[in-house]
Amino acid sequence: xxxxxxxxxxxxxxxxxxxxxxxxxxxxxxxxxxxxxxxxxxxxxxxxxxxxxxxxxxxxxxxxxxxxxxxxxxxxxxxxxxxxxxxxxxxxxxxxxxxxxxxxxxxxxxxxxxxxxxxxxxxxxxxxxxxxxxxxxxxxxxxxxxxxxxxxxxxxxxxxxxxxxxxxxxxxxxxxxxxxxxxxxxxxxxxxxxxxxxxxxxxxxxxxxxxxxxxxxxxxxxxxxxxxxxxxxxxxxxxxxxxxxxxxxxxxxxxxxxxxxxxxxxxxxxxxxxxxxxxxxxx
Amino acid sequence: xxxxxxxxxxxxxxxxxxxxxxxxxxxxxxxxxxxxxxxxxxxxxxxxxxxxxxxxxxxxxxxxxxxxxxxxxxxxxxxxxxxxxxxxxxxxxxxxxxxxxxxxxxxxxxxxxxxxxxxxxxxxxxxxxxxxxxxxxxxxxxxxxxxxxxxxxxxxxxxxxxxxxxxxxxxxxxxxxxxxxxxxxxxxxxxxxxxxxxxxxxxxxxxxxxxxxxxxxxxxxxxxxxxxxxxxxxxxxxxxxxxxxxxxxxxxxxxxxxxxxxxxxxxxxxxxxxxxxxxxxxxxxxxxxxxxxxxxxxxxxxx
Numbered sequence: 001x002x003x004x005x006x007x008x009x010x011x012x013x014x015x016x017x018x019x020x021x022x023x024x025x026x027x028x029x030x031x032x033x034x035x036x037x038x039x040x041x042x043x044x045x046x047x048x049x050x051x052x053x054x055x056x057x058x059x060x061x062x063x064x065x066x067x068x069x070x071x072x073x074x075x076x077x078x079x080x081x082x083x084x085x086x087x088x089x090x091x092x093x094x095x096x097x098x099x100x101x102x103x104x105x106x107x108x109x110x111x112x113x114x115x116x117x118x119x120x121x122x123x124x125x126x127x128x129x130x131x132x133x134x135x136x137x138x139x140x141x142x143x144x145x146x147x148x149x150x151x152x153x154x155x156x157x158x159x160x161x162x163x164x165x166x167x168x169x170x171x172x173x174x175x176x177x178x179x180x181x182x183x184x185x186x187x188x189x190x191x192x193x194x195x196x197x198x199x200x201x202x203x204x205x206x207x208x209x210x211x212x213x214x215x216x217x218x219x220x221x222x223x224x225x226x227x228x229x230x231x232x233x234x235x236x237x238x239x240x241x242x243x244x245x246x247x248x249x250x251x252x253x254x255x256x257x258x259x260x261x262x263x264x265x266x267x268x269x270x271x272x273x274x275x276x277x278x279x280x281x282x283x
Numbered sequence: 284x285x286x287x288x289x290x291x292x293x294x295x296x297x298x299x300x301x302x303x304x305x306x307x308x309x310x311x312x313x314x315x316x317x318x319x320x321x322x323x324x325x326x327x328x329x330x331x332x333x334x335x336x337x338x339x340x341x342x343x344x345x346x347x348x349x350x351x352x353x354x355x356x357x358x359x360x361x362x363x364x365x366x367x368x369x370x371x372x373x374x375x376x377x378x379x380x381x382x383x384x385x386x387x388x389x390x391x392x393x394x395x396x397x398x399x400x401x402x403x404x405x406x407x408x409x410x411x412x413x414x415x416x417x418x419x420x421x422x423x424x425x426x427x428x429x430x431x432x433x434x435x436x437x438x439x440x441x442x443x444x445x446x447x448x449x450x451x452x453x454x455x456x457x458x459x460x461x462x463x464x465x466x467x468x469x470x471x472x473x474x475x476x477x478x479x480x481x482x483x484x485x486x487x488x489x490x491x492x493x494x495x496x497x498x499x500x501x502x503x504x505x506x507x508x509x510x511x512x513x514x515x516x517x518x519x520x521x522x523x524x525x526x527x528x529x530x531x532x533x534x535x536x537x538x539x540x541x542x543x544x545x546x547x548x549x550x551x552x553x554x555x556x557x558x559x560x561x562x563x564x565x566x567x568x569x570x571x572x573x574x575x576x577x578x579x580x581x582x583x584x585x586x
Contacts, residue, residue: 026564028556044528044536045563047556128566132471132506 026124030230033179034123038098040068045098045125053228060220061213067258067273071175071206074258074277076102078204081251081262081279082170083111088202090169092159092193094149095176096121099129104172105142116141118159122148149176150184152192170202175275177244178208179231190244199282203248206258206277210235213274241276248280311384313350313534314410318377319362320348326366336365356381372457376409404539407527409461411468415562416525419475421483422492425459426472426499426507431492432456434484462502471506473565479509479582486586493583500576508569509578521561 031053039046105117258277482489
């Protein structure tokens with residue numbers, strides 16, 4: 001069965017995407033994060049500018065493919081834990097990206113078919129794929145909201161049509177907030193989202209770590225980002241990430257490199273990612 | 284690259300035709316190799332044993348299956364037999380692909396004949412993992428009912444004898460079998476509202492066709508979207524096309540554009556990416572699959 005879709009689905013998407021919001025246009029002249037991830041994960045929905053940015057990035061940070069794969073694997077383990085062990089049946093996945101194998105609803109509904117998943121992204125290429133292709137299980141439901149993470153009011157309002165905010169919700173913000181500079185108040189965004197969900201809810205977050213790579217590498221990468229990538233990127237240190245989890249208790253092992261967060265038994269990694277990751281439980 | 288209109292936009296390179304066309308043969312050889320590998324693995328036969336069958340090494344089989352080298356038709360026939368592929372249509376599909384991939388000028392022989400270029404499309408279509416596209420005029424061939432297919436075929440071949448019309452209709456219906464095979468491709472098609480409104484074959488045929496579209500849209504691997512007249516945007520500026528994507532990471536997407544007397548294939552990245560961009564924009568402009576279903580029901584009521 002196809003997933004249910006937002007009640008806005010009678011309209012075409014153009015009305016909401018064009019002009020009235022701060023969503024980017026479908027622009028292939030600069031790299032977009034969703035398409036860069038698609039390329040790094042082996043997909044074919046990417047464009048020349050995306051590949052050029054990745055190539056330039058890899059010259060400075062050759063472990064980027066490992067970082068991206070590790071982030072995806074962290075998502076899988078976190079969602080599996082939250083569904084199978086923490087009993088979560090509602091997910092708010094912000095920064096969905098282009099659907100690939102092991103999307104949140106596939107992992108969660110594979111364990112608990114009744115799980116409801118609301119995806120949020122603002123990239124037009126994600127919109128096209130998500131509206132058309134995110135397919136849900138029989139009893140669960142999957143919806144998609146076309147919104148910028150900065151627009152928490154819109155996200156919470158629309159998500160409340162599918163999610164019951166009196167019951168625990170897992171909010172996932174993976175490899176997303178480094179695209180939100182301090183001037184756009186990322187801490188307020190997370191606090192607002194956490195305020196909307198009850199005690200016993202969860203926050204899963206991963207974020208590029210400024211203290212996980214050399215200062216000169218960092219500067220070179222920022223040069224690549226400024227030249228070639230559509231949005232500004234802000235690396236933050238482990239210390240700077242801690243306040244995102246205010247009001248939560250971090251699950252073991254705390255805030256670690258994403259590949260070190262509860263790795264599957266027998267996993268051997270020789271590479272190291274540049275992403276911090278953690279899961280916190282709201283007090 | 285262009286087939287059927289050779290060299291139309293590459294006049295700066297005097298020999299651009301052969302160079303580019305050999306790239307087409309490469310794609311076909313890679314597809315042939317990928318199909319042979321799938322068949323071999325389905326039959327649970329090692330590369331070593333397959334190599335022994337045609338007096339070749341294991342590494343030669345690997346080179347064949349990645350499309351780096353071709354092989355003789357007789358060897359392919361032997362491999363198909365070893366793999367338990369005995370059904371004549373299934374064998375001939377692989378063999379046709381082999382002939383096309385080993386004949387660098389297959390398009391000049393068939394370029395002006397419908398069966399030639401269309402058969403090569405069928406080979407590509409059946410090998411695709413994802414089929415995307417946009418249709419402005421007709422219900423996509425994969426979704427046509429027999430009566431609708433007959434009506435549009437008659438339009439295109441008014442002087443043809445009834446027997447030929449029926450063969451063409453049968454071909455179209457046979458093509459639809461890929462929707463119900465064990466691992467079907469993901470089919471994601473966008474149609475202009477005009478497709479729903481123009482009643483080829485008359486209102487009865489069209490109503491049945493619209494109901495068939497609704498049934499098809501329920502398949503889990505099928506996504507159907509309609510761009511309504513009320514929306515201008517890219518739908519107004521684009522003609523029909525399809526984009527075929529293959530599971531093999533190294534194979535490029537192929538854009539296919541059908542013309543009255545020939546077809547154009549594009550597999551150069553800048554060309555393909557232009558269409559990839561358009562199809563994504565169209566999908567964003569189109570109604571969602573759920574709204575599309577309701578819309579088709581509404582149009583069926585008005586037809």
